[in-house]
Each structure stands twice: as structure tokens, then as C-alpha cells.
Amino acid sequence: MTVKDFGITKDGIATKLYTLKNNNLEISVTDFGSTLVSIVVPDRNNKPTDIVLGYDDVSGYETDDGYYFGCNVGRCANRIARGHFVLNNTEYNLDINNGPNNLHSGLNPYSKRVWTVENQNDTSITFSLESPHMDQGFPGALKMYVTYELLEDGFKINYNATPDKDTIINVTNHSYFNLNGEGSGTVLNHSVKIYADSFTPADETSIPTGEIEAVKDTPMDFNNFKTIGQDINKNYIPLKYANGYDHNWVLATAGDVDRTAVRLVSPETGICLSVRTTEPGIQIYSGNFLDGTIKGKGEIVYNPRTGICLESQHYPDSPNKPQWPSTVLRPGETYQSVCIYGFSIAE
Numbered sequence: 001m002t003v004k005d006f007g008i009t010k011d012g013i014a015t016k017l018y019t020l021k022n023n024n025l026e027i028s029v030t031d032f033g034s035t036l037v038s039i040v041v042p043d044r045n046n047k048p049t050d051i052v053l054g055y056d057d058v059s060g061y062e063t064d065d066g067y068y069f070g071c072n073v074g075r076c077a078n079r080i081a082r083g084h085f086v087l088n089n090t091e092y093n094l095d096i097n098n099g100p101n102n103l104h105s106g107l108n109p110y111s112k113r114v115w116t117v118e119n120q121n122d123t124s125i126t127f128s129l130e131s132p133h134m135d136q137g138f139p140g141a142l143k144m145y146v147t148y149e150l151l152e153d154g155f156k157i158n159y160n161a162t163p164d165k166d167t168i169i170n171v172t173n174h175s176y177f178n179l180n181g182e183g184s185g186t187v188l189n190h191s192v193k194i195y196a197d198s199f200t201p202a203d204e205t206s207i208p209t210g211e212i213e214a215v216k217d218t219p220m221d222f223n224n225f226k227t228i229g230q231d232i233n234k235n236y237i238p239l240k241y242a243n244g245y246d247h248n249w250v251l252a253t254a255g256d257v258d259r260t261a262v263r264l265v266s267p268e269t270g271i272c273l274s275v276r277t278t279e280p281g282i283q284i285y286s287g288n289f290l291d292g293t294i295k296g297k298g299e300i301v302y303n304p305r306t307g308i309c310l311e312s313q314h315y316p317d318s319p320n321k322p323q324w325p326s327t328v329l330r331p332g333e334t335y336q337s338v339c340i341y342g343f344s345i346a347e
């Protein structure tokens with residue numbers, strides 16, 4: 001483990017960048033937001049390649065305007081319709097920050113706070129954050145833990161929390177992957193396989209209709225490898241509404257962390273990423289709203305579709321969809337969510 005200064009926040013707090021390394025990969029994370037800043041893996045010619053979008057220091061993450069590069073999004077990732085839900089007969093209202101809806105819990109995200117380092121060693125680091133009762137509008141205080149742990153050919157993110165009152169929780173990592181190397185053009189040539197027979201169609205504001213729809217014979221079918229670019233511009237309503245891929249797939253793995261949920265492969269570098277998760281769904285977002293105004297690492301401009309997010313999570317708007325896997329967490333229960341990223345090189 002190496003530790004470097006990552007810059008001082010506007011409030012004068014000194015942040016750090018922690019790097020964990022083994023023979024196969026290196027990841028760097030900061031206590032600002034518990035954010036994943038870089039993942040460096042060798043390409044097929046052994047060239048070290050940083051495969052996630054981000055910024056060079058804390059000021060970029062602090063001024064980030066809704067892109068959430070590498071962030072752990074909580075307390076409830078994704079959209080909640082009209083920023084409103086009912087729990088135990090009580091109505092709760094959240095910030096409206098995305099059209100008429102709440103996105104990624106609103107204007108005071110976990111990703112813009114400085115987290116505490118609870119534990120660190122050569123292979124793992126645990127951050128924690130105290131989230132009080134009514135933080136972002138959610139009931140119940142909880143202490144959120146995020147652990148990054150190096151594995152031989154990848155790494156694991158583990159989320160944990162226990163509330164003191166009934167609450168809602170759904171945490172995910174929002175890294176934008178580009179397996180050609182961050183800052184090197186679009187991800188449209190990446191091949192993807194998603195182990196899912198259905199997805200949750202949504203309205204124009206990306207709120208699921210509540211249906212579960214088969215992917216067969218639609219551009220949403222990634223059961224056989226195909227490139228992100230192959231169908232992305234097809235005249236298909238879900239793609240038009242979301243300006244590309246920005247949808248939740250219902251994973252056939254159904255929370256089995258031993259089974260692969262998604263594979264992503266770059267034909268250029270040969271880098272392959274596999275995702276496994278305890279979560280029932282994955283939001284796959286093809287960076288449609290990266291608009292070429294953002295300067296990321298090394299002052300490189302991030303244009304549309306230059307990164308893809310693979311966000312393991314419960315389905316969007318679950319607090320308003322009682323028929324779906326529940327995002328309610330009660331005192332005495334422990335929230336646990338695991339996402340494992342594995343790396344290899346294509347033959």
C-alpha cells in the first residue's frame with residue numbers, strides 16, 4: 001500500500017490517495033467519497049493501462065457536475081420517481097435533481113464527503129461514513145462501510161451497513177470503464193455479454209414502468225457477445241428515450257456472486273473484464289451524457305460514450321415497486337452487497 005496526497009478540499013481537508021498493488025493489477029482509491037480513481041492492468045502487450053475515467057486530484061471530484069466518476073453512490077443509487085416514496089405509512093421527499101426525479105440520492109451525495117479510513121493493509125482498505133437520520137431525506141442513521149480488496153486477478157468491493165430505524169438502501173460503484181484505456185475514444189467497439197434474459201423498460205424520464213420485458217429479438221439482447229455500438233443507434237424506443245444504453249438488466253445470476261453477470265472485452269488491448277455480484281440487477285450506462293465539456297485525467301476531454309458504467313444494484317425506483325426485490329433495511333439486519341471485478345487477456 002502506498003499513500004499520496006490527493007489535494008485539499010474547499011473546506012481545507014487534506015485528502016489522500018491509497019494504492020493497492022499486486023502482480024496483476026493496481027487500484028487507487030481516495031478517502032474523498034471512497035472513490036475508485038484508477039484501475040491499472042496490463043494490456044496484451046504488457047503495457048500498463050488505466051481503464052477508468054476520472055480526475056487527477058480531489059478538485060476534479062469535488063467540482064464534478066453529476067458524472068460520478070468512480071463514486072460509490074448511496075444511500076440509494078439510481079432514480080426514485082418524483083423523489084418520493086412511502087415507508088411504514090410515512091411519506092418521504094428527496095431532492096429533485098434529474099428532470100422530475102431523484103437521481104443517485106440528490107444534491108448531497110456520499111461521493112462528495114470525506115470518508116474515514118477504518119482499516120488498511122497491503123491488500124485491502126475499508127472506508128466508513130456516518131449517515132445521520134434524514135440524511136438526503138432518508139430515515140434512519142447508519143454507518144456505511146466500503147471495503148476494496150485486491151484478489152489475485154481482480155478486486156472486490158464490499159458494502160455494509162446496519163440502520164437504527166427502517167430505511168432504504170441501494171449502493172453501487174459508478175466507475176466508467178474504457179478497456180482501450182481511459183481517454184482513448186469511445187467504447188463502441190467493446191464486446192459485451194450480459195447474462196440476462198430481461199430488462200426493466202422505463203419511461204422518457206428513465207423511471208421503470210414496472211414491467212419486466214424479454215430482451216430476445218431486441219437491441220437489449222447481449223446473451224451472445226456483441227459490440228456496444230452494433231445496435232445503439234437503432235430506432236428502438238428504450239434507446240431513444242435514454243439516448244443509448246442506460247437501463248437495468250434483470251440478471252440471470254440472481255444474486256449468485258460465483259456466477260459471471262457481465263463480460264466486457266476490448267478488441268484493441270485484449271483486456272477482458274468480468275463482473276460478478278450479489279445484486280439482482282445491473283444498470284448499464286454507455287456514457288451518453290458525457291458531453292465533451294469535461295476535462296478528466298491529464299486534461300483529456302471526455303466525449304459521449306467514452307466510458308461504460310456497469311452498476312450492480314437493485315432495480316431503479318425499487319422503493320416504489322413493491323413487487324421487486326426490496327431495498328428496505330431494518331434495524332438488526334445488515335446490508336451487504338458485493339461486486340467482484342476480474343481481469344484477463346483475450347486469446
Ligand code: BGC
Pocket residue numbers: 066067068078206246247283285289309311
Ligand atoms: C444513470 C444515468 C446518469 C448517470 C449520471 C447513471 O447511473 O443511469 O442516467 O446520467 O448515472 O452520471
